[in-house]
Amino acid sequence: MKFFNFHHMPYRHADLDAIEKNGSAWVTYSNRHYDPHKGAELYHEYLDQMEFADTLGFDGVCLNEHHQTAYGMMPIPGVLAGALARSVKRAKLAILGRALPLLNNPLMVAEEYAMLDNLTRGRFIAGFVRGIGAEYHAMGINPVVSQERYAEAHDLIVRAWTEPGPFAYEGRHYHFNYVNPWPRPYQTPHPPIWIPSQGSSSTIKWAAQKRYTYAQTLSPIAVVARFFQMYRDEAEKAGYTPSPDQLAWSNTIYVAETDEQAMREAKPHLEALVNRFLKMPVEMLLPPGYTNIESMKRVRAAKVTGKISSIEELNTTGVVIVGSPNTVREKLAEYQDLAGFNTSLTKTQFGTLPNDMTRANMTAIAEEILPHFRDRLPQGKQQAAAE
Amino acid sequence: MIARLLRPELEDANMKNRIATAKLAWQPRTYDPHLRKWLHRIDVPTLIIWGANDRVFPMEYAYAYQQLIPGSKAVIIPECGHIPQAEKPAVFVSELTDFIAGMRIAA
Numbered sequence: 001m002k003f004f005n006f007h008h009m010p011y012r013h014a015d016l017d018a019i020e021k022n023g024s025a026w027v028t029y030s031n032r033h034y035d036p037h038k039g040a041e042l043y044h045e046y047l048d049q050m051e052f053a054d055t056l057g058f059d060g061v062c063l064n065e066h067h068q069t070a071y072g073m074m075p076i077p078g079v080l081a082g083a084l085a086r087s088v089k090r091a092k093l094a095i096l097g098r099a100l101p102l103l104n105n106p107l108m109v110a111e112e113y114a115m116l117d118n119l120t121r122g123r124f125i126a127g128f129v130r131g132i133g134a135e136y137h138a139m140g141i142n143p144v145v146s147q148e149r150y151a152e153a154h155d156l157i158v159r160a161w162t163e164p165g166p167f168a169y170e171g172r173h174y175h176f177n178y179v180n181p182w183p184r185p186y187q188t189p190h191p192p193i194w195i196p197s198q199g200s201s202s203t204i205k206w207a208a209q210k211r212y213t214y215a216q217t218l219s220p221i222a223v224v225a226r227f228f229q230m231y232r233d234e235a236e237k238a239g240y241t242p243s244p245d246q247l248a249w250s251n252t253i254y255v256a257e258t259d260e261q262a263m264r265e266a267k268p269h270l271e272a273l274v275n276r277f278l279k280m281p282v283e284m285l286l287p288p289g290y291t292n293i294e295s296m297k298r299v300r301a302a303k304v305t306g307k308i309s310s311i312e313e314l315n316t317t318g319v320v321i322v323g324s325p326n327t328v329r330e331k332l333a334e335y336q337d338l339a340g341f342n343t344s345l346t347k348t349q350f351g352t353l354p355n356d357m358t359r360a361n362m363t364a365i366a367e368e369i370l371p372h373f374r375d376r377l378p379q380g381k382q383q384a385a386a387e
Numbered sequence: 388m389i390a391r392l393l394r395p396e397l398e399d400a401n402m403k404n405r406i407a408t409a410k411l412a413w414q415p416r417t418y419d420p421h422l423r424k425w426l427h428r429i430d431v432p433t434l435i436i437w438g439a440n441d442r443v444f445p446m447e448y449a450y451a452y453q454q455l456i457p458g459s460k461a462v463i464i465p466e467c468g469h470i471p472q473a474e475k476p477a478v479f480v481s482e483l484t485d486f487i488a489g490m491r492i493a494a
Contacts, residue, residue: 142413144406287413288405296402 001336001373004060004094005053005362006250006345009046009080012352013038014070016276024280025070026134039073045355047080051087052359053348056366060092060125062345064196065099067131068138071277078112085119093120096196096215096345097127101146102139106153106174110160110181117186126191127215128154132198133285144289147202149173161190196250199227200295208234208242215248215345218278221318224249225339232340244342244378249335252320252347255364259323265357266322266350267311273351274309325368332373340378417443426455433459434486436479438467460486 015033019025050061061084063077074080077095084093093116098109117124130150136143152171156179159169165180185191195207196215207214208231216224228247235242252270256262286296314320321331332344348365349358433456437449446463453461462482464471472479 136413140414142409144410144413288402288409293399293402297398 001332001341001376002059002245002343003365003370003373004062004092004248004343004345005050005058006062006064006096006347007046007050007349008064008066008072008347009042009074010273010277010349010351011039011070011073012042012354014277014352016272016352019070019276019279024134024284025277026280026284027068027137029070031068033070042073043080046349047083047087049349049355049358049362050084052362054088054091056362057370058091058366060094061088062094062096062127064096064127065129065131067102067135069134069277078116081116081124082119085116088120088123092123092125094125094194095127096125096194097129099129099131099135100153100157101130101149102135102141103153106156107160107176107179107181109153110157111183113157113191114161114181114183114185117191118183120186122186122191124187124191125194127194127196128157129196130290133287133290134280136287136290137284142289143287145173146290158190158193161185194248196248199223199298200291201230201298202292202295204230205234207231209238211235211240211242211246213246213248213343215250215343217250218319221249221335221339224318224335224341228339228341244340247339247341248343248345249339249341250345250347252322252350253328253332253344253365253369254320254322254348254350254361255325255328255368256361257324259327262322262324262327263311263315266353269351269353269357270311270314270320270322271309271351274314277351325364328365328369329372332369333376333379336373336376337379342377344373423455426452427457429456429459432486432490434483435459435461436471436482437461437463438469438471438474439463439465440467441469443469 011034013035014025018033019029022029053061063074063080064072065074065077066072067075077098081093081095095113095116098112100106100109103109113124113126128150130146133143135141136146141149152173156169156171156174160179160181161184166178167180169176169179192213193210194213194215195203196217197203197207198217199219204214204227214228214231216227219227231247232242254262254266254270256265290296311320311322315322318331318335321328321335323331336342346365348362353361435449435452435456437446439446449461449463453459464475464478467475467478
């Protein structure tokens with residue numbers, strides 16, 4: 001299994017009571033709560049953690065994009081990726097991903113990602129997302145055209161990377177007389193494309209058909225397993241058997257000496273993440289037209305955001321893995337076999353977790369977990385299916 | 388918007404309505420930010436009928452329109468929401484026919 005250190009870069013000094021009072025850490029939580037001196041320290045703390053992940057032996061580091069929120073301080077992830085492109089020496093560098101429909105000029109992502117792919121000499125992974133519903137409130141983009149804009153921006157970017165320019169592009173949302181980005185990507189034909197999603201069936205089908213790596217965001221492991229099976233089924237329909245490397249589970253892992261200690265230490269920080277930083281009203285998460293009606297009903301039923309969750313519930317349902325090294329190894333192996341993934345996108349920092357605890361957690365994961373999974377593939381029916 | 392539907396069988400219709408509304412009115416949000424400076428150009432007899440309990444656009448908008456459209460008349464219908472022609476059709480038609488009759492007399 002491959003391990004990526006996924007950072008959501010929360011403004012971890014946020015006033016949790018103020019978020020609770022506001023009803024959400026997104027869009028309407030006033031930026032007067034942001035202290036630039038504390039924020040500046042956090043950027044450096046988090047980038048140091050990403051570099052630490054590289055030296056500890058994680059296979060990659062992941063950034064993402066969210067707007068107008070204390071949940072994450074990465075509205076423009078390329079800035080941080082640029083900072084890491086030279087200091088992360090060995091690991092892959094992934095942006096999971098840029099929210100394409102929010103852009104009026106998707107060619108800028110073709111340029112930005114190609115630059116990062118050159119800077120890292122081909123260690124870059126290109127994630128494309130639609131952004132969560134809150135982004136459509138924050139950026140004033142109509143959610144009804146989100147899927148259209150996403151599809152068109154994706155096609156344009158991939159064409160810009162693979163067809164020699166200049167060529168003209170006439171789409172419904174985007175129009176260019178000259179598509180001819182410099183630089184071209186370092187990797188041939190382009191950086192690997194990864195698609196994180198909350199579980200939209202149309203996205204899963206499309207990712208499988210394109211052979212893109214599919215990453216499932218924060219969900220109970222039974223739901224993850226169902227979506228990954230959907231991916232494998234769609235791949236078979238498309239005429240190939242996918243590698244378990246194409247399935248990535250986005251999780252949170254916290255390791256301490258004993259189960260009891262791990263749960264006690266992680267509890268306030270993890271509960272701050274799910275009950276404060278991630279909390280939002282359903283109309284903010286799922287604005288009308290953001291996804292089709294069937295998916296909207298399903299995601300609304302399956303998502304953990306919005307409900308009040310305890311660490312016990314999150315751990316039991318397999319949204320996260322918290323425990324002693326032995327417990328974490330057992331559960332991760334069980335989940336890998338159940339869902340059939342071979343990539344773990346792991347938040348080692350989450351919510352309000354401070355720097356010293358994060359680095360201890362990262363060290364424990366690198367020493368106690370990673371070596372046991374280095375050559376481990378999904379066992380049982382998933383492996384049988386793959387053979 | 389409504390988080391919990393009292394009639395689940397209407398959920399799909401409700402979602403479709405919301406999608407259609409978003410398509411037309413997400414950005415700018417349900418209004419034309421330049422309208423204020425154009426309304427003075429309206430030079431035909433104008434009747435503004437508004438529900439007193441309109442929660443989409445409160446009745447203060449009716450007064451604002453009335454002030455901006457030269458010679459216009461505003462009528463507020465009590466116990467009525469956003470769609471007077473559907474909610475209070477009799478009152479609506481009566482106000483409209485009176486207005487048209489008044490125009491004929493004036494002409």
